[in-house]
Amino acid sequence: MDQDRWQRIRTLFDSAAELSRDQWRPYLERACGGDSSLAHDVLGMLEEDSRGSSILDAGVEQLAANMFRMPPCPPFQEIGPYRIKRLLGEGGMGAVFLAERVDLGNQVAIKVLRDAHLSPARLRRFAAEQRTLAQLNHPSIARLYDANTHTDGTPWFVMEYVDGAPLDQYCAGHKCSIEERLKLFRTVCEAVDYAHQHGVVHRDLKPSNILVKPDGSVRLLDFGIAQRHGGDGGILDRTRTGLRLLTPAYAAPEQIRGDPTGIYTDVCALGVILYRLLTSRLPYDLSSKSPLEAAAAIATETPKKPSFYAETGTASWADLDVLGLRAMHKEAQRRYPSVASLIGDIDHYLNHEPLQARPDSLMYKTGKFARRNAQTITAIALTAAVLLFAFALAPLLRSRTAPRHRKSRTVAVLPFSKSAADPGLDYLALAVPEEIARVLGYAESLSVRSFENTRRYADFRGGPQEAGRELHVGTVVTGSYAKGVDQLQLVLTAMDVETGRYFWRETFRVPARNSIQLQAQIAAKTRESLGPLLGAAEFKESAQPKNEAAYDLFLRATALGSNPPDVKQAIQLLRKSLDLDANYSPAWSWLAVHYRLEGWYSKGGAASLDRAEAAAERAFALDRNNIDAARGLIVSRTGRGKTWAAYQEAADLLKRRPDNDQAHFALSYVFRYAGLLQDAERECDAAFELDSLDAGNRSCGTPFILDGKFRRAMDFINLDAGTDWARSFTLENLLRQGQGREALLAGPKYVPRWAAYDVLYAALQGEPEWKIDALARDAQPEGDAEANYLAAAHLAYAGRREAALKLLSSAIQGGYCSYPAMDSDPLFLNLRNHREFARIRSKAIECQRDFLARRAQ
């Protein structure tokens, strides 16, 4: 059918439909002029039209009913070159079959995911990720040989066939001692840690996924399958009920709630596994519970200490309690920060040394010490006792009181619940708490979690108390709004996280569409009513919006995200806002943020970074107390080579706000560009200590990568796990460990704009030289000095000396004085003997010397 014919059909149909049934045929015979097939078609349409019983009239419900009913498994007998022999097991996610490779005759296990058709985008990701997993090459991880999708879209995985017993059954069957169990468990931990170092999180660890072969060796199964099946850490991860796919008994509270997961999720599962190995039971008795009750138990119940179930023996159950409970702590923050640190404590236990995990207590430490040095200790015990007491008590008291004191002064403001009746006002759910957080930020005695960090708690299922616990704060502030006829009603509340009690509630109304009055009320209530309750009597002078329309535009901009189209729109809104009111510091501050994002991740380049710097200068000049503005200014100046000016502000900021993680981060940022890697690391550690969840500190991974501290670098990179940013820095990390192939697989599929990545990828994939040369010609210096350094390293690695030197030179000229990085960075190995390299290096030394000299004055 072509367009003309359709036009004719339509015209005829439209006209004839106005006529009565007996007139159809005469009309069409006349109008169609002998085209009988045309008349026939239109007549058929008219019949359908009058009948009204077609598939389109029945509604899609009818059509779709039962469409999703699944036939029994397995749907096929052959998959690729493998023939299925028998069913090995079936679970919630799918079934595992023993299969044989038709041509080679060797046995493999094939896992088929049930009910998992994939969207096109998911399919592409699936293909990329399975290659990553195939690269996990560790003696205790079952090899993934192959993965693909069946013609109907069902994903399948071919894995090493492991003939072994599940970890817990093996231990029970062999009547393993506690020590033997711990050693097996340690092997499991090592394998998990290996995967984490490659940026892969398991997310579904449980004894049935951990098999012990008759020779006692261990194999972990299903690495990354849960992750792949579950999603990319984006929206879906949060909306899907975790229980459908997981084995609830070993799930972490954050999985139950559908919150973001990470390496801490695996740490928790390991804790539960350890609990099971030590006690032969699960921490929560879920056997008689409904799924909902089970979820509640995991999220809220406190398990009994493993020692409760202990049989008599030689084990130090107090330590085993700490090991198990610390690993599976409900608050991700309080768990072992990495599997490596859990291994560390297992080793401490096995060597009868004190554990890292427990805060030092006098009795505990001396007790351990005594066992190791039983003979010598008695001799000096009496004389030492007084001294020990004097030394040990002071830090003990400090560590007990200081955090509590600080914690009561830490506040997180959570997104408001949206009002379903007014979708047009949805931006208020983010904009109002943003404003409260900003106002609270002006009280120097308070430590307020950056709203960038807390905004992911929108519609958080765990409620404010749980959110507060996760964020490690003493107080959470949140609220709601509702629109009346011509008024907006706001309710603001504050809750004490420890007791779960609301201690503050304010309700007020402002005229609708009067955002200036809205802001004034919010600021006044926060300062005058909430402030004193939090012990913050004094607030620094803060910026006031003056123009109604300008402030409204500002609020809308703050509710936007950080992907390129949002950034573009936010810049437009903020510029409009600033045209109307150029004296509102927060608007400049946000403009700086978005220009910086444009400069880094869109096509903005140096021009955007200059605009960002100018905006940050304005924001800071208008309001020196705005911590976001200060951080933004420091980052902007540093990136534009004004290291010294940035340092002055950073040092001043830290003096004013020593308890703020952003202040430490800002200083570390300056040190990093100044090439003072250890100083940068120290400030990063301090920032991490103050807030170990702030994704804003992610780029702290860089000094550690450049200093060869790859493991620590992952702690920071994983703050933003699951994003392309984290993938690209996992790549940087692996590349410098000589794992080019793994780096290629761990890196993001596509890196927009950065030509140096294309060169690197081409080199890693063994593309022909002429192609790499062509790509290298596109690698031009960008606006940011560190970006140029990293690009130069890529080019050097790809053997493109000229291009590498050019970029390196512009990095150093741009104020990146990191000659220590140049010296230790393995990617520059082939460039170090080059004369130009030596010249650039001396420039970098000069650059750093300059900085140090000014600092010494």
Next chain:
Amino acid sequence: MRLENFQREDLDYLFSVTYEELKRLASSIRAGSATLNPTALVNEAWIKLSRSPKFSADSPLHFKRIAARAMRQVLVDAARRRASEKRAGGAQFVIFDEATDIAAKERDLLGLDAALDELAKVAPRQAMIVEGRFFGGLEIQEIAELMRLSPATIVRDWRSARAWLALKVRG
């Protein structure tokens, strides 16, 4: 944010996410006796997805338009999958009556999908109206608003498109 300002990858992403969400919602109710109500599903998907800052600024109408497309895809994929499983002999345990009933629906659905594709070639606007109304549960008024046309025009478009598609599917 207006739909026109979306970049292509955003649209792809939105489509993908919506597809997954609808798929999830659809399969989560399949065990129960409830029938699949597209309007309710699309609304539920929207409520969930609109919490993401990425989409929160987008209007529900634009979302519904994309959701309609995703819904169509979800259903067509399910039908194709069933058809291919049957060829592989996997569905032998389904009761006979039910099997013929579903088989007829599969045929209808795949037929409608193909006919819609054909219509889209000669009358894209009409195809879009059918997709939005049938698969996404959009009201005439909503479609009119989205396309900036009068409701009367939409009704006329819908009527001839429906008649032609019905004829095609039955044929």
